[in-house]
Amino acid sequence: MNAVIDFIHTNRDRYVDELxxxxxxxxxSALPEHAADVxxxxxxxxxxxxxxxxHDVVLHETPGHPIVYGExxxxxxxxxxxxxxxxxxxxxxxxxxxxxPPFEATVRGGEIYARGAADDKGQVFMHFKAIEAHLRQTSKxxxxxxxxxxxxxxxxxDNLDAFINEHVELLAADVVVISDSPMFDRGVPSICxxxxxxxxxxxxxxxxxxxxxxxxxxxxxxxxAFVLGQVLAQMKDRGGRVKIPGFYDAVRPLRDxxxxxxxxxxxxxxxxxxxxxxxxxFGEKDYSTLERVWARPTFEVHGLLSGFTxxxxxxxxxxxxxxxxxxxLVPDQQPDVIAKLFExxxxxxxxRTVELTVTRMHGGxxxxxxxxxxxxxxxxRAVELGFGQRPVFNREGGSIPVVATFQQVLxxxxxxxxxxLPDEHAHAPNERLDLGNFHSGIIASAFLYDEIGRxxxxxAPTG
Amino acid sequence: MNAVIDFIHTNRDRYVDELxxxxxxxxxSALPEHAADVxxxxxxxxxxxxxxxxHDVVLHETPGHPIVYGExxxxxxxxxxxxxxxxxxxxxxxxxxxxxPPFEATVRGGEIYARGAADDKGQVFMHFKAIEAHLRQTSKxxxxxxxxxxxxxxxxxDNLDAFINEHVELLAADVVVISDSPMFDRGVPSICxxxxxxxxxxxxxxxxxxxxxxxxxxxxxxxxAFVLGQVLAQMKDRGGRVKIPGFYDAVRPLRDxxxxxxxxxxxxxxxxxxxxxxxxxFGEKDYSTLERVWARPTFEVHGLLSGFTxxxxxxxxxxxxxxxxxxxLVPDQQPDVIAKLFExxxxxxxxRTVELTVTRMHGGxxxxxxxxxxxxxxxxRAVELGFGQRPVFNREGGSIPVVATFQQVLxxxxxxxxxxLPDEHAHAPNERLDLGNFHSGIIASAFLYDEIGRxxxxxAPTG
Numbered sequence: 001m002n003a004v005i006d007f008i009h010t011n012r013d014r015y016v017d018e019l020x021x022x023x024x025x026x027x028x029s030a031l032p033e034h035a036a037d038v039x040x041x042x043x044x045x046x047x048x049x050x051x052x053x054x055h056d057v058v059l060h061e062t063p064g065h066p067i068v069y070g071e072x073x074x075x076x077x078x079x080x081x082x083x084x085x086x087x088x089x090x091x092x093x094x095x096x097x098x099x100x101p102p103f104e105a106t107v108r109g110g111e112i113y114a115r116g117a118a119d120d121k122g123q124v125f126m127h128f129k130a131i132e133a134h135l136r137q138t139s140k141x142x143x144x145x146x147x148x149x150x151x152x153x154x155x156x157x158d159n160l161d162a163f164i165n166e167h168v169e170l171l172a173a174d175v176v177v178i179s180d181s182p183m184f185d186r187g188v189p190s191i192c193x194x195x196x197x198x199x200x201x202x203x204x205x206x207x208x209x210x211x212x213x214x215x216x217x218x219x220x221x222x223x224x225a226f227v228l229g230q231v232l233a234q235m236k237d238r239g240g241r242v243k244i245p246g247f248y249d250a251v252r253p254l255r256d257x258x259x260x261x262x263x264x265x266x267x268x269x270x271x272x273x274x275x276x277x278x279x280x281x282f283g284e285k286d287y288s289t290l291e292r293v294w295a296r297p298t299f300e301v302h303g304l305l306s307g308f309t310x311x312x313x314x315x316x317x318x319x320x321x322x323x324x325x326x327x328x329l330v331p332d333q334q335p336d337v338i339a340k341l342f343e344x345x346x347x348x349x350x351x352r353t354v355e356l357t358v359t360r361m362h363g364g365x366x367x368x369x370x371x372x373x374x375x376x377x378x379x380x381r382a383v384e385l386g387f388g389q390r391p392v393f394n395r396e397g398g399s400i401p402v403v404a405t406f407q408q409v410l411x412x413x414x415x416x417x418x419x420x421l422p423d424e425h426a427h428a429p430n431e432r433l434d435l436g437n438f439h440s441g442i443i444a445s446a447f448l449y450d451e452i453g454r455x456x457x458x459x460a461p462t463g
Numbered sequence: 464m465n466a467v468i469d470f471i472h473t474n475r476d477r478y479v480d481e482l483x484x485x486x487x488x489x490x491x492s493a494l495p496e497h498a499a500d501v502x503x504x505x506x507x508x509x510x511x512x513x514x515x516x517x518h519d520v521v522l523h524e525t526p527g528h529p530i531v532y533g534e535x536x537x538x539x540x541x542x543x544x545x546x547x548x549x550x551x552x553x554x555x556x557x558x559x560x561x562x563x564p565p566f567e568a569t570v571r572g573g574e575i576y577a578r579g580a581a582d583d584k585g586q587v588f589m590h591f592k593a594i595e596a597h598l599r600q601t602s603k604x605x606x607x608x609x610x611x612x613x614x615x616x617x618x619x620x621d622n623l624d625a626f627i628n629e630h631v632e633l634l635a636a637d638v639v640v641i642s643d644s645p646m647f648d649r650g651v652p653s654i655c656x657x658x659x660x661x662x663x664x665x666x667x668x669x670x671x672x673x674x675x676x677x678x679x680x681x682x683x684x685x686x687x688a689f690v691l692g693q694v695l696a697q698m699k700d701r702g703g704r705v706k707i708p709g710f711y712d713a714v715r716p717l718r719d720x721x722x723x724x725x726x727x728x729x730x731x732x733x734x735x736x737x738x739x740x741x742x743x744x745f746g747e748k749d750y751s752t753l754e755r756v757w758a759r760p761t762f763e764v765h766g767l768l769s770g771f772t773x774x775x776x777x778x779x780x781x782x783x784x785x786x787x788x789x790x791x792l793v794p795d796q797q798p799d800v801i802a803k804l805f806e807x808x809x810x811x812x813x814x815r816t817v818e819l820t821v822t823r824m825h826g827g828x829x830x831x832x833x834x835x836x837x838x839x840x841x842x843x844r845a846v847e848l849g850f851g852q853r854p855v856f857n858r859e860g861g862s863i864p865v866v867a868t869f870q871q872v873l874x875x876x877x878x879x880x881x882x883x884l885p886d887e888h889a890h891a892p893n894e895r896l897d898l899g900n901f902h903s904g905i906i907a908s909a910f911l912y913d914e915i916g917r918x919x920x921x922x923a924p925t926g
Contacts, residue, residue, distance in 0.1 A: 030774075091771075200778070202776075207741060208741045213890070214789065215791060215862055218763050219752075219755035219791070220744055220755055220756050221741045221744055222743070225765070226699065228692065229692040229764065230696045232692030232693075233692045233697075238693075240682075276684060278684045278685070279815060279818055281683055281684055283682045293681065298681040300689070301689040301781075302677065303688070303770035303779075303781070304768060304769040304770065307765050307767065307787070308765050313663045313765075315789060317765070322772070323688075324771060324772070328678060328682070353741070353745040361775075396679070398679050425673065427674065428779070
């Protein structure tokens with residue numbers, strides 16, 4: 001491993017230059033006008049995979065954006081890693097809040113700023129460079145590896161499940177490795193053993209055929225922008241508890257050991273609040289902030305649009321009002337079950353003075369694994385070797401729905417080994433990645449292959 | 464009066480041709496590129512006022528568009544009318560929805576289509592032609608008249624109040640006449656005796672410094688888009704009643720006679736609902752639709768904006784959320800008093816988990832006159848003579864702030880004598896004016912001067 005690690009140290013600057021090129025491609029999967037950029041990014045990704053020495057690299061077409069696949073299967077008798085990541089990125093609006101252009105990666109204060117730096121191109125690239133280092137220095141990997149990178153993670157991975165279901169043979173492996181999450185905190189590397197699920201909706205209300213003058217008609221008809229406020233307000237009580245009947249029925253309670261573990265983590269509420277710039281933290285009572293974010297479900301509003309939103313005043317009763325909302329779910333809530341509960345409840349609380357349309361957008365299963373799983377333990381050792389300290393075990397508030405699919409369809413455990421930082425603005429302006437963590441992450445990834453290579457290729461217990 | 468009315472009948476076609484020339488001037492006050500057109504229109508208006516026999520016609524310069532003034536003061540001992548109107552027009556977008564060019568007036572089916580046809584050039588011109596008929600046939604008017612026409616009505620009349628305050632002597636009169644509103648319905652001429660006022664705000668909530676990933680942070684902080692819904696929901700109860708403490712304290716109750724008058728009006732709720740395309744009509748219980756719109760205050764939301772509003776799904780906790788809201792006011796609510804009540808209440812109901820900014824945008828006084836006021840009764844007789852039927856007395860849900868200014872600064876009652884129709888698209892494509900109403904309106908205006916001329920010139924009670 002020394003030669004591999006030396007190679008990584010020597011090539012540090014080159015890695016940053018190459019990453020910049022990767023980050024320059026505006027692969028925004030949500031926006032149709034960027035479809036060609038997403039494809040170009042898939043092709044760039046495939047080319048890079050060939051360059052670092054992976055074999056049989058192909059673009060698998062889907063009804064949406066292509067899935068890039070490549071492999072290296074020369075480590076006979078060793079386990080096989082299925083590495084999953086994504087090459088698509090979030091939209092960049094509001095653009096005027098970016099301190100440097102989102103697709104011109106810029107290094108400031110040891111961090112690289114660009115859309116996709118942390119989520120997920122930077123972390124995918126970290127694995128590419130670890131693979132490259134092994135293959136350049138030893139002409140082999142200590143483990144077999146299959147790489148699957150999708151271009152629709154930021155829009156709900158609509159075509160990924162079908163791809164996995166249709167390629168069970170191709171994707172057969174022993175463990176899934178994913179680096180698409182932050183570590184617990186700067187200087188506190190972590191292995192994630194639990195994720196929240198999601199169910200996402202758009203609510204549209206229509207009051208009248210067209211906008212009305214509020215002088216001539218104010219008082220005669222329901223105002224859909226106001227009704228939307230009323231409907232949303234009924235989703236949570238003033239204590240932050242979701243009011244949808246049955247919503248909490250399947251929630252697996254936090255174990256005492258978990259709560260104790262969480263309490264030991266170096267988490268400073270005051271500092272956390274300050275970094276976010278919130279006047280106060282707020283959530284369900286009887287739970288700590290970490291418990292609320294990792295182990296409790298939520299209801300959130302993501303967007304509101306209605307009527308006149310420019311500068312100035314216009315006295316219009318809007319014809320329509322729109323909200324985007326979602327619920328984060330925890331084990332053992334089922335997205336489909338919760339979606340139905342939500343839809344029924346919205347229909348119930350929306351007055352008949354407006355026309356309601358509820359559109360189910362996407363969803364994902366919550367997930368949790370045992371942290372004494374041997375692959376999880378191998379990852380913990382690799383992180384310790386890369387970052388110089390033992391990782392903590394945490395859960396995550398976000399969703400990586402594919403983790404549940406890998407478990408259900410391929411019967412594979414997942415190791416979530418993320419090196420982003422919690423304040424790296426993954427879906428916001430000024431997304432960034434700490435280059436120190438990027439570098440340590442490449443080393444840790446190189447060790448991860450080594451550590452997993454030492455395990456037998458027998459299927460490990462899942463779950 | 465016979466000679467005057469004969470003259471009007473004889474000149475019917477000429478009036479339409481002249482009105483077409485007036486409507487050809489694109490005097491869009493909102494658009495800087497039309498500033499020269501607005502001035503040209505002021506000059507055309509002044510020239511026309513001289514042509515019909517008014518004296519001392521001048522353009523009063525303002526920081527914006529000029530105010531045109533002219534007078535005829537030869538009716539010694541008779542009352543003086545202050546006629547107010549405006550020569551500016553609304554923008555014409557979306558242009559592609561116009562069936563004929565907005566500034567090439569076109570007659571179809573007995574209606575003249577053009578921007579400004581109803582609002583307000585057509586109605587101003589109706590008075591010009593009534594004045595002309597009197598002066599041509601009898602060399603005098605039965606009443607003194609002062610004409611004030613502004614060029615900024617469609618952009619908030621920013622310079623009108625100052626002009627009125629600086630010209631109290633010049634504008635001294637007995638009654639204000641305004642023709643800038645629709646009649647109750649086709650075939651139902653009306654005199655408007657009440658208007659609502661307004662107080663308008665923008666509410667901005669900030670939750671955090673920047674947008675957050677709802678997976679990583681959902682549950683830890685308040686979501687300003689959700690809080691905005693909570694705040695708005697507390698503005699009205701489920702019955703449509705405004706919950707701001709003290710909001711209704713100054714509301715002058717509807718008199719039994721008014722309610723009885725409203726009930727007699729030919730108003731078809733079913734048809735009204737159908738035209739608006741609303742699933743149901745909705746408002747405060749114990750009030751009819753007309754009562755709600757004309758005589759009850761409201762709270763309306765005009766715009767909502769927060770977070771992600773494009774197609775698709777983005778899991779963001781928005782940093783900020785914005786709403787535009789206003790309250791329509793009725794006598795004797797004071798805009799400043801209600802504004803303060805609203806601001807206090809918003810501050811009270813907004814949780815301390817978000818930062819609140821409330822911006823007061825603009826306001827206007829509600830207004831009401833007695834319909835047994837002698838000038839109002841004179842106008843009613845004139846309308847009956849012009850249209851062949853007794854007008855109904857109605858109120859209006861909209862605001863004409865200058866009416867309150869005339870009352871406060873000049874201590875003058877107003878007669879709102881409008882001959883537009885409710886569906887004449889005053890601020891929309893295909894604005895039009897019914898030529899039958901235009902012609903009857905000229906006759907009614909001629910009778911209005913005659914009827915008011917018969918009253919003594921003593922100041923009438925205001926209010």
